Amino acid sequence: MIALGFESSCDETSVAVLEDDRTLANLVSSQDFHKKYGGVVPELSSRAHLARVAPLTRDALVQAGVELADVDLIAATAGPGLIGALLVGFTFAKGLAVAERKPFVPVNHVEAHFFSGFLMDEKPEYPFLALAVSGGHTMLVLVEDELTLTRLGGTVDDAAGEAFDKGAKTLGLPYPGGPNIQKTAERGDPERYPFPIAELKSKYDFSFSGVKTALLRQVQILRTGNDPLAEETVADLAASYQRSIVEALIRKTDAAIAEFAPKSVSLVGGVAANKPLREAFTRTTAARGAKAVVPSIQYCGDNAAMIAWRGLALHRAGERFSNEYRPFPSFQSRYARDYSDNPR
């Protein structure tokens, strides 16, 4: 089956063509399109999505060597996301589906991330655990099959990617925060500053606002007058800060592997690009005897290939959706239930 997927939940516009598990095209505006529209930094604008979506669709179909008539199914992100941004990709996709008489599948963006490992040659095996980490999300979920998910925990404040970005800003490092913290941290001592790792009432929840504040206080203590911090100090701070975030993510993932004994564990979302996190993740997973699946960079950030994949999977599982479906900014997964520490 051939699926055409659309993603426009936030800054990125993306269109992808998939034939079953195989990506035929996966175009992302900030990476593939900046030459045409000038601007590498994703733009927060419905107008930008509107300008990009039609040409991206044409280019994706051409690159895939597929005619619109050959497409079996159309999938689009229905949320969560910004309503103005969502509406553009979603309405465009639904319009195509109605005009071309194709089945239309609304997809939950975060769910699509969980399953993004299936876009790789080495795929997750059910049941698998997914750690989703990005600028907007931090979540640990157990996936039993395509329609049965248990949300084990998530962040109660900042997302991991947000913690990286805000930490970078505190340290005077340029945007994007994650890659620059990682680069600066390579020269630093991760043991130099013992930043906290939050323990929460719910054991699979995360909190990163404490470490963010601890970094800020440490910078205030170390700074004398208006002089900038010494380069070595910034490197030590970055390394210690990164270590604290990575350690928090890994500790809870490890506890979840121990409790639920999944066959595979997948690290997904934009922050999966962080090298120390990938390494610690692979080590921990191997030590527990589970298979680690970390999608390549093009599938870690927001992309439409994962939306198309999820659309196909839902369709294969027999799920059908009305054309009256609308996007929903705070879309909760209809297939995920919450895990409780204290089952009654």
Next chain:
Amino acid sequence: MKSEETITTRDEVETAEAARRLARLFTPGTFAALIGDLGAGKTFFVRAVAETLGARGVSSPTFAIVNEYQGDWRIYHLDYYRVESADELYDVGVEEYFADPEAICFVEWADKFPETLPARRVEIELEPNEAGGRTIRVRRYE
């Protein structure tokens, strides 16, 4: 300005308690502008207020720009941190969120684009103090 009040807390527990007390004054149509630097505790404060109003799952809207929760009333939780111009905000449709009479709005980093804020609002300024708590300045504008 109609009134100004300053609350000083000594720790997180007292800050949360102050937020809960303020929450009782919030009804649909209330617009709250949160002001304070990185790490001042804006999201913490909104979470404490929103939980008092029956909302769950409150987290930072920095990346999403807008989070929406359902408690006793609808709650919009916005964040201007990542926004670069007022134009972007109009494009996102902030006016529609602010005009919803059934909802309470919280906006973090609201002072970045004061021209977008409704005239009638509560400003909540948070500042860490020596004691380890927060100095909270509450200003009401009619």
